[in-house]
Amino acid sequence: MNKTLKLMITALTLTISMGVFTACGNNSGVKENEEKDVSTKTITTDELSKNIKDENWVVVDTRENDAFNGWKLDGVKRGGHIEGATDFSAAWLDVNAENKEERLEKDLKDRGISKEKNIVLYDANGKDASEVANYLSEKGYENLYTYDVKEWTEDDKNAMKSYENYEMLVPVSWVKDLIDGNKPEGYSGKEFKIFEVSWGEEKDSPDYLKKGHIKGAVHINTDEVEEGPVWNRLSDEKLKAFAKANGITVDTTVVLYGEDTTPAARVATILKYLGVKDVRLINGGTQKWIDAGYELEKESNPKQSVSDFGAEVPVNKDYIIDLDEVKKIYNDKSTTTLVDVRNWDEYIGKISGYDYIKTTGRIEGALWGHAGTKAGMDQYRNIDNTMLNEDQILKMWSDYGITPDKKLVFYCGTGWRAAEALYYADVMGIKDITLYDGGWNEWSGNTGNPANPIEKGEPKK
Numbered sequence: 001m002n003k004t005l006k007l008m009i010t011a012l013t014l015t016i017s018m019g020v021f022t023a024c025g026n027n028s029g030v031k032e033n034e035e036k037d038v039s040t041k042t043i044t045t046d047e048l049s050k051n052i053k054d055e056n057w058v059v060v061d062t063r064e065n066d067a068f069n070g071w072k073l074d075g076v077k078r079g080g081h082i083e084g085a086t087d088f089s090a091a092w093l094d095v096n097a098e099n100k101e102e103r104l105e106k107d108l109k110d111r112g113i114s115k116e117k118n119i120v121l122y123d124a125n126g127k128d129a130s131e132v133a134n135y136l137s138e139k140g141y142e143n144l145y146t147y148d149v150k151e152w153t154e155d156d157k158n159a160m161k162s163y164e165n166y167e168m169l170v171p172v173s174w175v176k177d178l179i180d181g182n183k184p185e186g187y188s189g190k191e192f193k194i195f196e197v198s199w200g201e202e203k204d205s206p207d208y209l210k211k212g213h214i215k216g217a218v219h220i221n222t223d224e225v226e227e228g229p230v231w232n233r234l235s236d237e238k239l240k241a242f243a244k245a246n247g248i249t250v251d252t253t254v255v256l257y258g259e260d261t262t263p264a265a266r267v268a269t270i271l272k273y274l275g276v277k278d279v280r281l282i283n284g285g286t287q288k289w290i291d292a293g294y295e296l297e298k299e300s301n302p303k304q305s306v307s308d309f310g311a312e313v314p315v316n317k318d319y320i321i322d323l324d325e326v327k328k329i330y331n332d333k334s335t336t337t338l339v340d341v342r343n344w345d346e347y348i349g350k351i352s353g354y355d356y357i358k359t360t361g362r363i364e365g366a367l368w369g370h371a372g373t374k375a376g377m378d379q380y381r382n383i384d385n386t387m388l389n390e391d392q393i394l395k396m397w398s399d400y401g402i403t404p405d406k407k408l409v410f411y412c413g414t415g416w417r418a419a420e421a422l423y424y425a426d427v428m429g430i431k432d433i434t435l436y437d438g439g440w441n442e443w444s445g446n447t448g449n450p451a452n453p454i455e456k457g458e459p460k461k
Helices: 003-023 045-051 065-069 090-094 100-110 128-138 149-154 172-180 206-211 236-245 261-274 285-291 323-329 390-398 416-428 439-443
Strands: 030-032 040-043 057-061 118-123 144-148 192-198 218-221 253-257 278-282 336-340 407-411 433-436
Touching (some): 040 128, 045 118, 045 149, 090 100, 090 128, 118 149, 172 192, 172 253, 192 261, 253 261, 253 285, 323 407, 323 433, 323 439, 390 416, 407 416, 407 439, 416 433
Parallel strands (some): 040 144, 057 118, 118 144, 192 218, 192 253, 253 278, 336 407, 407 433
């Protein structure tokens, strides 16, 4: 086939395809997207405003999860997401994960993104929405629209929503700016420290030295903040010494991350308990840094100590509580909810989840707060290990009777998973929250002979 004839046929095909959309009807303010995939249409701000509350429409933020949470990325005037929107990030499509398609299908279903609805996909870089549109189109979705959220952010009358404490969960681009000396959004300009957190000595860490770490990051072994056999946090004085040994004061901006976010969250909650004012977790951990194309270094960075923490500890003593406090409040269901952040089999007493914990079951009256399908926290995270959106977390809780109008006491086996759930609750702005440090390990008595009231089996509705 010669080049001229091929071009004529291509042009005719595009004309016919666009004509199909025109024949199906075109709402005022909506036009076919000639510059992108012909299976999508653009929508105006006025038309979006009219339809955003219509149950037949769903508005989807396709940007990085950090932008949805509240960060001003890609040149938008205001951070956060369009009020009423859900999320389905284009970044999720590039993740190499087990059961990827199954997880993405669940994400679509959980967010009400269905073939029967008109779907508005928005971004601020001209790429993310198109990638998600192509993905959905291949799955048979037809009523697809794209929108540039920059237009929405220009007018303050257009409602947007950010998490109250979104700054606690930072994008990797924010950390890169911090390292490069570019003052990022929300940074006070005081001293900062970056730590990679995992269990075990630095020399034994498969990630810190072998895989590499963020430039300048110092390694923290979780044994620096807790000890067995219960694995409660160390005494206040020892924790204060830990902070000073790592060069941390109440005024230090502390950035924590790891291959897995859970141990980093464990240290983050302890630092907040001590009184550090500015504690941040990297949203998505090490892999998001790699995905962004940023380099890792492999040389060891020594700890640099300080002589004074700057406050009497703990400043925020109610951020973590112990067995005596839990015994006082666990029966008061009218004002307090014990949130069990373990997997379902642990919660119903089928397994303990730990080779050193013999007793199975849960604290009497505790409600299931979810955790992971196995031993992790995937039920609190997107497929790229970023924080699950607020609506999904609250729905997950409410299905089992957990509501943020009560005091929420999070616990797990030994404090790690519950720390991540607590941290996300803090990011969302939930006020009356705390971590029960000893968790099931302490409450159960550990040995097979329950020390305190427990339950087993599926809870009554």
